[in-house]
Amino acid sequence: MLRPYWIPHNASPHDFPPLEEALEHPDGLLAVGGDLTPNRIIMAYRLGIFPWYNDNEPILWWSPNQRLVLFPDELKVSRSLRKTIRQGKFTVTMDQNFRAVIQACAEPRREQDGTWITKEMQEAYCLLHDYGFAHSVESWYEGRLVGGLYGIALGKVFFGESMFSLMSDASKVPFAHFVRQLECWGYELIDCQVHTQHLESLGAEKIPRQEYRALLDRLCETAGHTGVWEFMP
Numbered sequence: 557m558l559r560p561y562w563i564p565h566n567a568s569p570h571d572f573p574p575l576e577e578a579l580e581h582p583d584g585l586l587a588v589g590g591d592l593t594p595n596r597i598i599m600a601y602r603l604g605i606f607p608w609y610n611d612n613e614p615i616l617w618w619s620p621n622q623r624l625v626l627f628p629d630e631l632k633v634s635r636s637l638r639k640t641i642r643q644g645k646f647t648v649t650m651d652q653n654f655r656a657v658i659q660a661c662a663e664p665r666r667e668q669d670g671t672w673i674t675k676e677m678q679e680a681y682c683l684l685h686d687y688g689f690a691h692s693v694e695s696w697y698e699g700r701l702v703g704g705l706y707g708i709a710l711g712k713v714f715f716g717e718s719m720f721s722l723m724s725d726a727s728k729v730p731f732a733h734f735v736r737q738l739e740c741w742g743y744e745l746i747d748c749q750v751h752t753q754h755l756e757s758l759g760a761e762k763i764p765r766q767e768y769r770a771l772l773d774r775l776c777e778t779a780g781h782t783g784v785w786e787f788m789p
Contacts, residue, residue, distance in 0.1 A: 563590035563617075569599045575619045575765055584620030591615070592680035594687055601708055601715050602776050604769045606749055611674050623768040624748040624760050628739035632759040633732050640725045641732060646703070647696040648730045650737075650785040654685040657692040657704040661718035673718060681717070684708065691785050695721075695730040703727040705734070707747075711776035714738055715747040731758065733787065740788060741781035745771055 561573040567590060578586040586605060590596055592615065600606060600617060609616040633641075640646075658681055662673035684690035689710070695703035703726025705719035721727035735746065747768075748760045763771075 560585050560616075561587040563587050565589065565591055569593065569595035572600065572603055572605060572617065575604055575769060578619045578621070578765075580621070584618040585616060586619050587617040588614050590617070592676060594680075594684055594689070597680060597684060598689060598708075598710065601710055601747075602772065604765065604772055606715070607677070608672055608749075609674070610672055619765060620750060621765050622751075622762040623765060624751045624755060624762055625768065625771075626735070626746040626748055626755070626758065626760040628735050628743060628746060630759045630761075631732065631735045632757065634757075637725060637728055637732065641729055645697065646726060646729045648733045648787065649694045649696065650734075650787065651685075651691055652694050653701065654690065654692040654706060655682055656701055657694060657706050657720070658682065658718075660701065660704065660720045660722075661706065663720065681706065681708075688782075693730040693734045695726045697723060697726070704730055709743075709780055711778050712743045712780045713745045713747060713772065713775050714743055716749070728758070737787055743780055744775055 558579055560579060561577060563571050572587060575586065578584050592607065605617050605619045607615055608618050658673065658678050662671045662678060664671050681690050690706060690708050692706040693704055694701055702723045703721040705716060705727060707714055707716040719727040719731065738746065748755045751762060
């Protein structure tokens with residue numbers, strides 16, 4: 557029986573097996589263990605790996621055979637979403653309250669008992685935000701945070717982690733704004749990790765792991781936007 561690679565707790569941040577060793581069942585499980593230090597998380601994303609686990613599990617590292625991605629110029633904005641954007645119903649900002657966004661994303665969904673965004677994960681990504689790697693996009697309605705998303709930026713790739721919405725379109729509106737902003741900054745790829753109908757409706761598509769890794773090798777070696785993360789006028 558095949559087993560995922562075991563990473564000792566104090567192993568080097570580079571200690572990951574080749575992506576080809578990821579299991580088929582469950583799809584993409586590559587390694588177990590290690591830690592959530594900034595260096596390990598950044599190295600994982602650079603290699604095409606991400607952490608995803610529950611509170612009662614060790615840290616699990618994944619690289620699915622098919623990766624869901626969005627090329628910014630292929631964003632699909634429905635007629636109804638365009639109308640909502642034109643109405644200016646929501647105020648959209650960047651990096652105004654990263655911790656509040658990740659905490660809201662961690663709230664269990666209606667069909668879930670728990671969350672994979674554990675307290676340990678939240679603190680790790682808040683630290684990455686302090687270091688300038690993790691970013692949030694917020695959606696406000698009458699001064700209240702009602703939607704948003706967060707993720708990691710490396711080179712010309714944005715690795716989306718999660719989003720939340722307390723009102724209709726409160727996550728789609730900031731996502732659409734953000735994709736256009738990333739395009740203006742020269743970003744060429746948004747990693748969506750695993751398939752959802754929601755992301756597919758916005759233009760995301762599956763590509764093979766090997767193709768995804770080749771894109772990372774090219775795009776993570778070039779500089780992306782490194783200034784203040786805010787919407788350009």
